[in-house]
Amino acid sequence: MTPAVALTVAGTDSGGAAGIAADLATFAALGVHGACVVTAVTAQDTTGIRDVHPVPLASVESQLDAVLDDLPVAAVKTGMLGTPEVVELLARHLAGRPLVVDPVLVATSGVVLGDEHVVAAYRAHLLPAATVITPNAHEAAVLLGRATDPATAAAALADTGPAVVLTGGGTRGTCTDWLALPGQRPVARTHRAVPTTNDHGTGCTFSAALAAHLARGADLDAAVHHAGLFTVRQLDVSRRWTLGRGRGPVAHTTPTGEPA
């Protein structure tokens, strides 16, 4: 059967945990063909990011043109974009499509992946074009320009146009994500927390799973629900392994570790 197609526009992670690697592996695990546009190359492993090399704007644009000219892209996910020019380019090309924007601005290790010019471009161009955005609490505070409680932050961001899933990862007890639709009261979605330090790439995996389910035709509520289940299942798999000297990758293998 011909699969649905999803596109990721993001940076690479040489350690294979986050960015394009996480997105394509997640698409494949969910039965979706993945296309990719690379915005930056990072030298990165489980211990952190050593180096970031942005891809020239003209190359990002020609990758995007190649994919959109040829493939029936049913949903798009954006991750690390790197420069304000790339953010603007995507808003121009992707408005009107099912669009999941994961505003990757700061790596967990603290490395800045989007400066204040990138943040301004998100606010002015990409958030209004997005179907749904998936910031964590820190990214939400940067986008809003102030820190506040997660429900208020999710509602304030939704007032700028897109639906919002403000993610709240954590390794003890439960995790709560807040889903906010424009003009509506935000809703808490709470699930069990997986006690693991192998969680590098979790945010990318969640947003890619959301895009994959939208590409397959799910409505937003169902896509958020299934993306959450998928992410927790993959964190459960990664609990059982040790990879690298730092924060290990979230699993993109099957639950048994056997080939699919």
Ligand SMILES: Nc1ncnc2c1ncn2[C@@H]1O[C@H](COP(=O)(O)OP(=O)(O)O)[C@@H](O)[C@H]1O
């Ligand atoms: N240890 C965990 N156990 C269960 N769910 C988690 C855990 N860590 C993150 N999640 C879930 O993964 C998704 C991405 O969350 P988060 O970690 O906040 O993203 P980011 O990597 O961008 O900070 C959310 O649905 C969140 O609830």
Ligand SMILES: Cc1ncc(COP(=O)(O)OP(=O)(O)O)c(N)n1
């Ligand atoms: C190339 C690249 N893109 C995104 C990230 C951030 O990954 P994410 O899953 O959002 O979060 P952490 O794993 O950093 O908690 C990255 N590191 N590299």
